[in-house]
Amino acid sequence: MASYNSYSTSSSELSTPRSSSPSSTTSRSSATTVSKRMSLSSRRISSPFNPMAAVDIEAIEAQMRMSSLDHLRGYAQDHFGVVKQYHETEYTPKSQAAGYQILREPLWNRGTSFSPEERVSKNLTGLVPHVLESMDTQCQRALRMINSRGTNVDKYLYLSSIKANNIDLFYRLLIDHVAQMMPLVYTPTIGDVCIQYSTLYTRPEALYISIKQRKSIATILRNWPYPNPSICVVTDGSRILGLGDLGVNGVGISIGKLALYTAAAGIHPEKTLPIVLDCGTANEDNLRDPLYLGLRQKRVSPEVALEFMDEFMAAVKEVYPNMLVQFEDFETEKAFQYLDRYKKEKCFNDDIQGTGAVVLAGYMGAVNLSGVPMEDQKLVFMGAGSAGVGVAKQVMEYYTRRGLSEKEARDKFYLVDTKGLVTMDRGDKLAQHKKIFARTDNNGHQFSSLEDVIAYVKPTALIGLTATFGVFTESVVRALKMSVDAGGLGRRPILFPLSNPLTKAECTFEQAITWTEGSAIFASGSPFSAFTTKNGDMATTYYPNQGNNVYVFPGLGLGTILAKASRVTDTMVYTSAAALSGCLNKEEIRMGLIYPKIERVRDASVIVAREVMKCARRDGVSMLPEETWVEWEEWGDVALTAWIKKQVYDPKF
Numbered sequence: 001m002a003s004y005n006s007y008s009t010s011s012s013e014l015s016t017p018r019s020s021s022p023s024s025t026t027s028r029s030s031a032t033t034v035s036k037r038m039s040l041s042s043r044r045i046s047s048p049f050n051p052m053a054a055v056d057i058e059a060i061e062a063q064m065r066m067s068s069l070d071h072l073r074g075y076a077q078d079h080f081g082v083v084k085q086y087h088e089t090e091y092t093p094k095s096q097a098a099g100y101q102i103l104r105e106p107l108w109n110r111g112t113s114f115s116p117e118e119r120v121s122k123n124l125t126g127l128v129p130h131v132l133e134s135m136d137t138q139c140q141r142a143l144r145m146i147n148s149r150g151t152n153v154d155k156y157l158y159l160s161s162i163k164a165n166n167i168d169l170f171y172r173l174l175i176d177h178v179a180q181m182m183p184l185v186y187t188p189t190i191g192d193v194c195i196q197y198s199t200l201y202t203r204p205e206a207l208y209i210s211i212k213q214r215k216s217i218a219t220i221l222r223n224w225p226y227p228n229p230s231i232c233v234v235t236d237g238s239r240i241l242g243l244g245d246l247g248v249n250g251v252g253i254s255i256g257k258l259a260l261y262t263a264a265a266g267i268h269p270e271k272t273l274p275i276v277l278d279c280g281t282a283n284e285d286n287l288r289d290p291l292y293l294g295l296r297q298k299r300v301s302p303e304v305a306l307e308f309m310d311e312f313m314a315a316v317k318e319v320y321p322n323m324l325v326q327f328e329d330f331e332t333e334k335a336f337q338y339l340d341r342y343k344k345e346k347c348f349n350d351d352i353q354g355t356g357a358v359v360l361a362g363y364m365g366a367v368n369l370s371g372v373p374m375e376d377q378k379l380v381f382m383g384a385g386s387a388g389v390g391v392a393k394q395v396m397e398y399y400t401r402r403g404l405s406e407k408e409a410r411d412k413f414y415l416v417d418t419k420g421l422v423t424m425d426r427g428d429k430l431a432q433h434k435k436i437f438a439r440t441d442n443n444g445h446q447f448s449s450l451e452d453v454i455a456y457v458k459p460t461a462l463i464g465l466t467a468t469f470g471v472f473t474e475s476v477v478r479a480l481k482m483s484v485d486a487g488g489l490g491r492r493p494i495l496f497p498l499s500n501p502l503t504k505a506e507c508t509f510e511q512a513i514t515w516t517e518g519s520a521i522f523a524s525g526s527p528f529s530a531f532t533t534k535n536g537d538m539a540t541t542y543y544p545n546q547g548n549n550v551y552v553f554p555g556l557g558l559g560t561i562l563a564k565a566s567r568v569t570d571t572m573v574y575t576s577a578a579a580l581s582g583c584l585n586k587e588e589i590r591m592g593l594i595y596p597k598i599e600r601v602r603d604a605s606v607i608v609a610r611e612v613m614k615c616a617r618r619d620g621v622s623m624l625p626e627e628t629w630v631e632w633e634e635w636g637d638v639a640l641t642a643w644i645k646k647q648v649y650d651p652k653f
């Protein structure tokens, strides 16, 4: 009997007849798939190029019965891991679609808002209720449903079903009710969703690329139904938020981040591409879960993962040469390695650079509020992973730009990891990315606990990126306050417990306020509610900040795309932080905030994008014609701002 693999090889005469990428064909548009794809359910499949060469489906089925389904992994490939497809997918263009084709395409469906003329011309009469409703009424219905759901994951699922049916409605809700919706489609709820992704799964929303398909990455990229995406968010699931290795379930974070590219910066949903690279997982729960959707094998070695990544980046360049690649939630060593390796490509790492920039922006504001002059600041970082070191590097740049030497700037940082203060003579092998901040001035003393470090350093700022709930204990926070108080009256400690989701935050907002008698300048990665204290009849309300990279990556991405930048320079990242720090309006300043309110994230993204664009031009990486820049320059920022606002997606019926 022919083995599974020999089926594929013996049918190698069915060569891959791809003449052009479907995504490059202009007739192709997003729509319900009318696919002529190879299907195992048909009895015999012939290649149109060699109709005599039929595939022996019975042999495959016999093989499937003999081998475990897990082995087959749901796709056919030859000995060399090449998946052969025989046809381009054909899509009905929007102009030709009618009836249910329209209602089933989430980008075309307008729910109950189709006009009478559209209902007639598109054969929709009777297919939708007869009322004609505004977008607002549709939003009210959705809100009522969301509010009636008992858990955040249920609310997420409801929102997700709206996204699957009516994209404009989904984004209208997200944009107009961002404070309520963002925590549902993003941190913290997305953390729970990722953990349970394989169980919650109902429909595909991303490209799932397994290492077993590494020779077919370009084919898979071409299968994406929407033409020429501008941006992808790619993860390998190895460090999702602070939740560790979630394997293919981590795809939820790519989906969530891209929803915010659209909601917070107005990148058209059709232009966004979520991707997960499945390299196996170290997560035993996943490996044991019969419903797990990913490869049921241990995560591959870093060396093999690197080869896979090289192949992925090469395929991206081949299929979507202008697409910006955002690396997300790769475990630390890989995150730094890939960022360095692909620095000439159009990419950035959100956890190193996005988080770095957002914390820097908040820190700039916090220093002003703290009463501790910039030169007297000393920062302790609890956590020395991609985010910890990424943030420290960005803040260090802030100091060098203000005239400090590299050494003077570096001396302001004390990084602490699970073994204590990171020093050169600690006796362990330091990971490369930590070395830059390893202390050499500790005179042989080692400090193994955070309390010891605080007593030794007497910091003015404490930043948490540990993914460990509660490591900022009462004694730690009180010690921080004491060391700041010792410097003079009215000084305020900077306290940023930044780990995500909320279950990983180093301390809560209420704790921070209580333990510092209200003096902490606070920012967390996931959103906390305002907190009110009562003293007799006197009530004081404190407002937290959300120091999340959502204030940076959408604008940084938008600016990079609109400037047609060939890559993302370090200066563009730094500029995004500087731009964000200047975004606060009078009310936000009066409230003592260090980030704009989340309701203004779209305004902030426009400003970040504008400054990033200008920086791309200064750095010589913008491919926009010189005349365009000259025209904008005549009008100052006004013309460029107006132009950006005109480019972005703002769903309306």
Ligand SMILES: O=C([O-])CC(=O)C(=O)O
Residues within 6 Å of the ligand: 187, 240, 241, 242, 329, 350, 351, 355, 499, 500, 525, 548, 549
């Ligand atoms: O996703 C977020 O909320 C922020 C982030 O990048 C992370 O925690 O890895």
Ligand SMILES: [Mg+2]
Residues within 6 Å of the ligand: 241, 328, 329, 350, 351
């Ligand atoms: Mg992340």
